[in-house]
Amino acid sequence: MNYKVPLKDIKFVAERVLDMPTHYTKFTKGQNTDPETLEAIFQEAAKFCENEIAPLNKVGDEEGCKFDNGEVTTPTGFKAAYDSFVENGWPGLTGPVEYEGQGMPESVGLVMMEMMIATNHSWSMYPGLSSGAIKTVYTHASKDLKDRFMPPMVAGKWTGTMCLTEPHCGSDLGLLKTFAEDADGDGVYNITGSKIFISSGEHDMADNIIHIVLARLPGAPEGIKGISLFLVPKFNVNDDGSLGDRNAVTCGSIEEKMGIHGNSTCVMNFDGAKGYLISEPHKGMRAMFTFINESRLGVAMHGQAHSEVSFQKALAYAKDRVQFRTKPRKDESKPADPIIGHPDVRRMLLTQKAFAEGGRMLNMFCGQLVDIEQSPDFSEAEHERAETLLAVLTPIAKGFLSESSLEATNYGIQVLGGHGFVKEWGMEQEVRDARISQLYEGTTGIQGLDLLGRKILGSRGKVLKPLVKEVEAFIKENRRNKFAKQLKPFMGTWESLTRSIGMSAMRNTDEVNAAAVDYLMMAGYVTVAYFWAKAAVAAEQAISEGAAEPEFYKAKIATADFYFQRIMPRVLAHEAAIKNGMDSMMALDEEHFVFV
Known part of the structure; x- marks a missing residue:
């Protein structure tokens, strides 16, 4: 029961549901991404994932990462697979051409990322975090910093992390305490604090690790508005790009987790570590x-x-x-x-x-x-x-x-x-x-x-309008199709429920908190229903054109029918729960939440 990359389905979605070939003709990065090129890229990516990292999935789960005095060793075979990944140029697939990347569209990289996650979630997180770090540096750092750090990051020789969470704060980042001081006035800051749950924070797979760190500058405002963003390397980098001495950032421990054992989840300690400001002061969250x-x-x-x-x-x-x-x-x-x-x-x-x-x-x-x-x-x-x-x-x-x-x-x-x-x-x-x-x-x-x-209530519903218009245009264009017909009332439910919550929130803003998860799940079911309706229409068109392997397309139509008949009624349960409000959630006083 080995996983196989579903290349046929990826092609169906790209070509028949989303018309990606036409999409790619509209912008410079996409114009070299013809269907034949894409097929070759995805076939080679599938081979790499199925043959090189899939066999390591169970190994990573059973061995996990090993921690010894600040050093982390990844499971057997992880580093060798990563070296192969780098040698074959995969890290630079969507990287900027000016930093020796291949400049492919982001949509291409996201498809490959699905393949890597499916074959080995733990392993995929090392290059996955690096991708986000690269885009953050490229978008916000100065040219000098980009010229110094981007080439080895794009090449995959250096990896990256995201350092947000601290022991006393999770999603409420306004409470973070890590601070930065410009000790000598040259723009190099000393970063001090502790971060937890840092995926890929320390490992043996790359020569350097670039940490993207949230911290406060002296005199910063309280809360989210007082956070700045810094680049902090594991090894300091000389002006010529060569590696210098070890920076004052260390791994204090790794977490023993329920899953993804092959990825190192680290406590990272910054003890006056050298870092570089890559956001405007106090605008790090943006x-x-x-x-x-x-x-x-x-x-x-x-x-x-x-x-x-x-x-x-x-x-x-x-x-x-x-x-x-x-x-x-x-x-x-x-x-x-x-x-x-x-x-x-x-x-x-x-x-x-x-x-x-x-x-x-x-x-x-x-x-x-x-x-x-x-x-x-x-x-x-x-x-x-x-x-x-x-x-x-x-x-x-x-x-x-x-x-x-x-x-x-x-x-x-x-x-x-x-x-x-x-x-x-x-x-x-x-x-x-x-x-x-x-x-x-x-x-x-x-x-x-x-x-x-x-987003939705904060914009008075404005942010939802483009999606509603897109779905309504599809329904109108396919008004005789049974799936479009079935989709229409659920879109009405979504819109009316949004207005209803807005009215409730005017009386008590906590109603938003009470409704949020039910609302998200309702929105998810309806959104995926839209794509299943599109898939069914595309499959029907393919059959009418006499496309090869009609059973593949018939399976799409049958699955769409199942989704509407057996999954979509869940929307009605979420609607009812939301309309029942928050009273039952709050009726039990805090002191009555006790064990007996």
Whole structure:
């Protein structure tokens, strides 16, 4: 039951659902990305992932990382695979050409990232964090700093981290205490403080690690408005780019975690470490969101990738495992039939398939929007539309796909029964590794508050309009299609529920907090329904054109039908919960929350 990169489905989404070939003709970075080139890139990426890092997934889970006096050793084979990754030029796939990157569109890199996560989540985080660090430095640092740090980062010789969380504060970063002092007035700062939960914070895979660190300058305002952003290298870097002495940043320990054992999750101590300001003073959070938003889309891929892997493994098992009789019987000569014939097993497999493939469409659409957002070749109106759509879709993708992945991976265990609970089959690892995606880059509650409170209600609904217009245009264009017809009332529910929450919030702002997760899940179900409706229309068109392998397209239509018939009724439950308000949540006094 080995995972295979679903290249056929990736191609279907790219070419028939999102029309990526036309998209790539519209901007400079995309014009060398013809379908043949993309197919070659993805085939080679699939070979690397399946042959070099997939075999290390179980090794990483069983060995974990080793900590010894500040030094971290990654599991057997991790470094060798990373060296191969670098030698073959993969780190620079989307890197800036001026720093020796290949300049491919971000959407291409995101597809490869899905492959890496699916084959080895723990390993993928080392280059994954580096990608966000590269974009943050490239977007916000001075040219001198970029010229000094970017080339080895783009080449993969140096990796990167995101250093936000501190022991006393998680998502409430306004409480952070790490501080920076410009000791000699030359623009080099001394950074002091402690950060926790730092993924890839210390390891043996690269020559240097570039930490992107939030800290306060002297006299900074309290809260979020007093945070600045710094670049702090593990080894100091000389003016000529060569490595100097060890900086005063050390790993105090690594966490023993539920999952992703192959990735080092570190406590990082900064003891007057040399760092460089890469944001305007006191505007570090604004700059850090370059990293945070990329990471949130990465976490959305974590969830979707685990759903895909669990589905593939469960499907293979269900076709092979025989238990009881099905109607009709498959083989009268055998005492039992494959369990895939049982309706309840089909329910679980189709739910996995719907979340995995629906999530892929959502993530690849977000990748398309990132291309537009970051390219100067698009108009101001196109940039604004892409930015607004991403503002809404990023928390939906991160929150919904991480939540649905836990359901999907748990179904993977359920399909295998007792074998799913046994480590040798690898299904329970999918659950353990997927679980972190609901916490990374803000919990599901934080994503719900970001979506509903900060963005939609904060803009008086304005930020939601581009998505509503897009979906309504699709419904109008396909008004005779049954899936478009079924989608329409759910869009109405979304809009009316938003107005209802807005009215409730005017009476009590805590109603937003109470509704946030239900709202996010409702939005997720409807958004993925939109993509399943698009997929069904595209599949119907392919069949009418006489496309090869019509069964592939028929499966798309059948899965879309399952999604609307069996998954979408969940929207009504979320709607009812939201309309019931927060009173039942708050009726029990704090002192009555006791053990008896």
